[in-house]
Amino acid sequence: MKHIIFLLIVCLHITVGLQAQQLLDANWPFGSLEYPNAGSYGNAMLTFRGDSVKVEKTSLNMNFESSVGAISDTTGQLLFYTNGCYIATATGDTMPNGDGLNPGTVHEWVCPENGYISPRGVMILPMPGQEYLYVVLHMGARYEPGKNLSLGPFYYSLVDMNQNGGNGAVISKNNILAEGNLEPFAVTRHGNGRDWWILLPENHTNRYRRFTITPNAIQEQTPLEIGPEITCPRMGSTTFSPDGVQFARVQNCKTVVFSFDRCSGSLSNAREWSRPEYAFGGGGVAFSPDGNTLFATEQMAVLSANLLLTNPTYDTVINTEAITGAGLHFMQYAPDGQTLLMNILHRSRFYSTLDLSQPAQPIYAQKAVSLPVYTIRTLPYFPNFRLFDWPGSVCDTLGINTPLSVFSVHQNGLAVFPNPATNVIHIPFEGPYESLELFDALGRKMSSAGVVASAEQLTLPIGHLSPGLYYLRLREKGQIWIGRFVRG
Numbered sequence: 423m424k425h426i427i428f429l430l431i432v433c434l435h436i437t438v439g440l441q442a443q444q445l446l447d448a449n450w451p452f453g454s455l456e457y458p459n460a461g462s463y464g465n466a467m468l469t470f471r472g473d474s475v476k477v478e479k480t481s482l483n484m485n486f487e488s489s490v491g492a493i494s495d496t497t498g499q500l501l502f503y504t505n506g507c508y509i510a511t512a513t514g515d516t517m518p519n520g521d522g523l524n525p526g527t528v529h530e531w532v533c534p535e536n537g538y539i540s541p542r543g544v545m546i547l548p549m550p551g552q553e554y555l556y557v558v559l560h561m562g563a564r565y566e567p568g569k570n571l572s573l574g575p576f577y578y579s580l581v582d583m584n585q586n587g588g589n590g591a592v593i594s595k596n597n598i599l600a601e602g603n604l605e606p607f608a609v610t611r612h613g614n615g616r617d618w619w620i621l622l623p624e625n626h627t628n629r630y631r632r633f634t635i636t637p638n639a640i641q642e643q644t645p646l647e648i649g650p651e652i653t654c655p656r657m658g659s660t661t662f663s664p665d666g667v668q669f670a671r672v673q674n675c676k677t678v679v680f681s682f683d684r685c686s687g688s689l690s691n692a693r694e695w696s697r698p699e700y701a702f703g704g705g706g707v708a709f710s711p712d713g714n715t716l717f718a719t720e721q722m723a724v725l726s727a728n729l730l731l732t733n734p735t736y737d738t739v740i741n742t743e744a745i746t747g748a749g750l751h752f753m754q755y756a757p758d759g760q761t762l763l764m765n766i767l768h769r770s771r772f773y774s775t776l777d778l779s780q781p782a783q784p785i786y787a788q789k790a791v792s793l794p795v796y797t798i799r800t801l802p803y804f805p806n807f808r809l810f811d812w813p814g815s816v817c818d819t820l821g822i823n824t825p826l827s828v829f830s831v832h833q834n835g836l837a838v839f840p841n842p843a844t845n846v847i848h849i850p851f852e853g854p855y856e857s858l859e860l861f862d863a864l865g866r867k868m869s870s871a872g873v874v875a876s877a878e879q880l881t882l883p884i885g886h887l888s889p890g891l892y893y894l895r896l897r898e899k900g901q902i903w904i905g906r907f908v909r910g
Contacts, residue, residue: 506538
């Protein structure tokens with residue numbers, strides 16, 4: 423029953439949000455070939471497409487453990503995937519020059535039998551301005567006797583999908599971006615709507631390495647030293663808020679959240695707080711869709727912190743009575759932007775979920791996604807692919823407009839009538855508003871001239887529009903109200 427509930431929730435969110443969105447994160451591979459003749463082993467794919475979600479066994483010919491990356495095209499068709507040991511085409515073959523990722527002792531220990539063991543260690547991004555070129559970011563791991571696993575170097579490899587008959591080939595591999603003792607990285611879109619920012623903390627310091635990915639280069643920017651040093655025994659993970667203007671770094675004893683400037687890549691306004699003394703960090707972290715709350719996993723709890731407060735602290739959202747033997751680990755948004763999936767620290771046949779369609783009342787489901795095969799600590803790692811420009815910023819100069827994001831569709835509903843409409847639409851809305859923006863189904867900004875405001879409603883002429891689906895975004899006192907209508 424919980425699995426069915428999850429499907430209904432995701433279908434509802436995707437129906438209203440993904441029609442104009444990219445589906446680069448549509449396919450989530452997992453599974454192990456450890457025991458070929460056992461029915462509970464093998465590979466499977468969790469697939470988000472259109473208004474449906476499905477989980478089914480498939481032949482990927484790959485062992486996954488901790489590290490997993492995948493990328494699809496804008497229609498949701500799988501392009502290639504990796505377990506941190508090598509890169510495979512969508513057909514399951516090793517991509518030309520795709521073997522030997524993350525070279526070194528750990529690779530020799532675990533590849534190819536188990537899959538690489540760098541947590542949150544792989545992310546695949548489209549190269550800005552290069553239609554067929556993709557960047558594979560991957561984190562190496564080291565082990566020294568008597569010490570825990572440590573991370574580094576941080577690499578990138580390049581895949582050209584025009585090669586190998588359209589199945590792709592690796593054209594550059596294991597290029598070192600950073601060495602040293604590192605922590606998991608995070609990625610968000612540059613405020614110009616095209617490029618990428620990478621933020622990479624150095625372990626047990628307050629030093630942050632920064633990189634940009636542009637059409638011409640992957641380049642390091644001047645590192646930042648800011649905020650508190652976090653010297654906890656166990657590292658966790660990092661993440662950006664859905665709108666890219668906040669950055670969080672968690673470990674098992676402390677959390678720090680910064681404001682992030684998507685134009686300059688600078689951090690500011692560091693806020694630090696401790697975890698409860700009883701807590702044993704699971705390592706997962708995510709912002710709520712509106713960015714007002716930070717969620718973090720404990721192995722047996724989910725914690726939340728109210729970021730609207732000057733000095734946030736953690737409260738327990740879900741406790742051990744609901745989480746029994748699950749051992750929560752990392753967190754990743756489904757493409758709907760409202761449902762967080764959480765993997766488990768040990769071998770399991772389910773993902774847990776946290777439904778955040780109403781962030782003030784999160785709904786936890788322990789075995790929401792039933793899996794046909796075991797997953798071994800794997801959860802794909804994606805940025806918010808539906809975030810583009812930073813409207814009104816100094817770097818929003820390329821004419822790229824963010825399509826209406828699924829992260830804001832459910833914040834506030836905006837009624838529109840008649841719907842469908844031919845000549846005009848009416849929007850019941852009392853009080854002054856800051857702006858009313860109109861977008862087509864591809865996220866292109868259209869003219870919203872001619873708005874007539876009365877005491878009870880707004881009236882917008884639409885006779886000049888071509889037939890199709892359109893979205894409205896109304897801003898009022900810092901809130902965003904979203905509506906949609908069909909021009910008949």
